[in-house]
Amino acid sequence: MMTGRVVFGAMEEVVYGQPAAAALAAQLDRIGAQRALLMVSGTLNRTTDEIAKIKDALGGRCAGVFDAMPAHTPRAAVIAATEQARAIQADIIVTVGGGSITDGAKAVQICLANNILSAAEIDRVRNINAPVAPKVRQISVPTTISGGEFSAIAGVTNEATRVKEKLAHPLTMPRAAILDPAITLHTPEWLFLSTGIRAVDHCVEAICSREAHPYGDAQALRGLAMLAAGLPRVKADPTDLDARLDCQIGTWLSMGALSSGVPMGASHGIGYVLGAVFDVPHGHTSCIMLPAVMRWNKSANRDRQALVAAAMGHPGEDAGDVLDALIRVLGMPRSLREVNVGPEHFERIATQAMGTPWVPRNPRPIEGPAQVREILELAA
Structure with missing residues (x-):
């Protein structure tokens, strides 16, 4: 006889086939968020109008934009994004981009909740099962298809050791994912x-x-x-x-x-x-x-x-x-x-x-x- 255990993630909704800007505005309406930090692809922000369309749709609820997350999610960039989220008193993080940005926002959630102020302090929360639970959550619009938006695990690279380290909490899984095929045309x-x-x-x-x-x-x-x-x-x-x-x-x-x-x-x-x-x-x-x-x-x-x-x-x-x-x-x-x-x-x-x-x-x-x-x- 089989025995086992199935764990259900903390995602609330997946919206698919709808334009990202309108779907994001509807999600912020749903959860009542007022101060969104957009963590987005720098290329998408600088060379397309996709981020501008999202900012227009969110209006005054877009409190800031961070577009400097390199590949493999280095610690220094996670701390920079955390500082911006803290400074603008973000109540939701919206990601528009690939897996490194998605993981970066998950790591920011943990850093905010655990009062992480420097890259070295990330050691306090890596590879442990129960950091303080995130209160500022995440909504993700992926532009690639590696699937990180459906995981509660963030991979963050320690630049000093060149090791990718795990940060995790069940609530780092985004509250919602928006699958817009049109936005991936730029990928x-x-x-x-x-x-x-x-x-x-x-x-x-x-x-x-x-x-x-x-x-x-x-x-x-x-x-x-x-x-x-x-x-x-x-x-x-x-x-x-x-x-x-x-x-x-x-x-x-x-x-x-x-x-x-x-x-x-x-x-x-x-x-x-x-x-x-x-x-x-x-x-x-x-x-x-x-x-x-x-x-x-x-x-x-x-x-x-x-x-x-x-x-x-x-x-x-x-x-x-x-x-x-x-x-x-x-x-x-x-x-x-x-x-x-x-x-x-x-x-x-x-x-x-x-x-x-x-x-x-x-x-x-x-x-x-x-x-x-x-x-x-x-x-x-």
Whole structure:
């Protein structure tokens, strides 16, 4: 008889297929927020009118704009955004951008609630289960599809150690997510498609987990099917808003298992290190590592991998090969050497990956750095 535990996240609403500006105004009406800090993509703010449209829709409820969050969410930028949120007495944070901005706002929530005043003080709240609960919450409009807006975990990079560290509280999950396919038209193609493979990675590692459960499977399998069909359609026609929305909804579903307690595996764990140490974009880490991890794991979870191949429309085929083919169709990098990571780096990556939350929970047990190196060799 199965036993288990499913955790439900703190998100209240997902709004999809509606223009972001109007949907955000409606959300602020719903929750009664009056002083919003907009944490937004600098490129979107400087080169498009999307942020101006949102500011116009919010009117006097837009109390400030922060548009200086670099990739991988460094501590210094988190503190800068926290200082601005504190100075304007923000009562809601609205993010418009990719995963680094989404994670940045989650970290700001924790820093505000725990009176964190400097980058060094982030040590007080990292990797612990119960910091003081955020009171200033978040609404997210994602422009990429890695899915961080559906998670209560923030990854923040410690610039001194080049390590991505976890900040988490159940209430850092945004109160609402707004999925507007039109706003993603400004996202560079490589970024949209590669973060789509990040979402595929969420689905696949959830399905293949030793801790998978039916609730998570239902979402991950459907999400994987939508992403596997939708991403090539976006590649073929970048203006196809229906395909983009399918990818956004597939991404939402991809996070269902993770946000309900199913752990990720070695692809995510190794990806953390590649991002923090070598500045490899998150999406590219999944493009490179996921097929290799699947091949290394196959002896331990062949039956679960069969579900992956079937959900992607290729029943009976090798899941690693099916994933490899999808990633190649999208024109994404497929090897570590393509992102300037060579065998001379493998020892450091393998050692550091053992300290991530996910490598120890890989479906085929990883006992030490030597086995991580085996996976890295497959991805070389």
